Amino acid sequence: MKLTDALRGEHAVLYELFAYLDETIGRSDDLRDLRGAVSVLERLLVSHARIEEDLLFPRLEPHIGQMGPLAVMRTEHGRIDDLLEAARQENDIAALKSLVGQLLQLAYGHFRKEESVLFDMAERFLGGAALTEMGEQWAASRNVIVKGQGCMATH
Ligand SMILES: [Fe+2]
Numbered sequence: 001m002k003l004t005d006a007l008r009g010e011h012a013v014l015y016e017l018f019a020y021l022d023e024t025i026g027r028s029d030d031l032r033d034l035r036g037a038v039s040v041l042e043r044l045l046v047s048h049a050r051i052e053e054d055l056l057f058p059r060l061e062p063h064i065g066q067m068g069p070l071a072v073m074r075t076e077h078g079r080i081d082d083l084l085e086a087a088r089q090e091n092d093i094a095a096l097k098s099l100v101g102q103l104l105q106l107a108y109g110h111f112r113k114e115e116s117v118l119f120d121m122a123e124r125f126l127g128g129a130a131l132t133e134m135g136e137q138w139a140a141s142r143n144v145i146v147k148g149q150g151c152m153a154t155h
């Protein structure tokens with residue numbers, strides 16, 4: 001599996017979590033509810049961004065340079081981190097909801113740019129073989145079995 005496909009799959013799961021947070025903002029005034037949901041979001045978003053920064057961005061840099069899309073993506077990762085940090089410190093429910101709203105909007109726009117611009121560039125410049133090898137590194141870091149040993153097979 002190509003790394004870009006794995007990352008698109010992670011986006012798909014995160015969209016479900018974004019929707020859950022959006023619903024939570026709308027229906028709950030319980031600070032603990034929202035905090036719990038935000039900490040799950042933080043755990044997933046931070047590990048997702050780390051995989052992109054460790055596996056994808058350095059390999060793309062020789063082809064597209066540090067500026068342009070990579071600079072935008074890195075800046076947005078930083079802004080997402082800052083909003084997560086601010087959310088962790090916030091004790092007022094209305095202010096926390098507003099921070100989470102900003103965070104969801106930023107993360108959604110960021111994901112869309114990656115899907116429509118950056119991953120497309122990666123596929124164009126790096127090619128299938130390199131992306132598949134990077135997909136294996138992704139599987140190892142996420143502890144996912146990509147090539148099974150046939151343990152489900154019947155004899
Ligand atoms: Fe990203």
Ligand SMILES: [Fe+2]
Nearest residue numbers: 007052111114
């Ligand atoms: Fe991403």
